[in-house]
Amino acid sequence: MTSETRLKQILLALLLTSLAACGGSSSDNVSPGQIVVGDGDGDGDGDGDGDGDGDGDGDGDVVMSVIPAGLESAITPTGETANDGREIYDIDVTALPGGKLDPQGLLLGNDVVFRIKGGALSVSNG
Known part of the structure; x- marks a missing residue:
């Protein structure tokens, strides 16, 4: 050889x-412990002409999270806070039916930090 x-x-x-x-x-899977942030209401057609000169003062819009009652046992506050003072919530994959997250009525905002635990997270189609 x-x-x-x-x-x-x-x-x-x-x-x-x-x-x-x-x-x-x-691309449907996310590794446990990873912080996932996304804004799903854009069309992805940005022109990419930004100058990158933001001041970084953190005064952007706060999007409040909405957790439906059916997911309250799987998405829970940990009692911990991130370095910026936001509360950390765990998304426990083992507490989800079939290990899949049904996003119906769920809004993951930027008011708290979400941490995935218990395995790879899959999102169902409803």
Whole structure:
């Protein structure tokens, strides 16, 4: 076996191992403990012409989170606070039916920090 073939096999094995460790290549999964922030009401058609000169004073709009009653047992306050003073909530995947989050009526705002625990989080279609 040539060294070039062996090198290709090693690189392929490393790639497959890293994909397996990350839960595959699906964009539906989020690793436990990761903070996920998103704004789902934009159309993604920004022009990218910003100058990057924001003052960073943190005086932007606060979006209040809404947690429906059906998810209150899975999305709970931890009693901890982030460095910026916001409360931290856990999203416990093991407390979700089938391990999937049904987003009906759920709004994850920027008023608190959400932390995923108990496995990879999947979002169902309702």
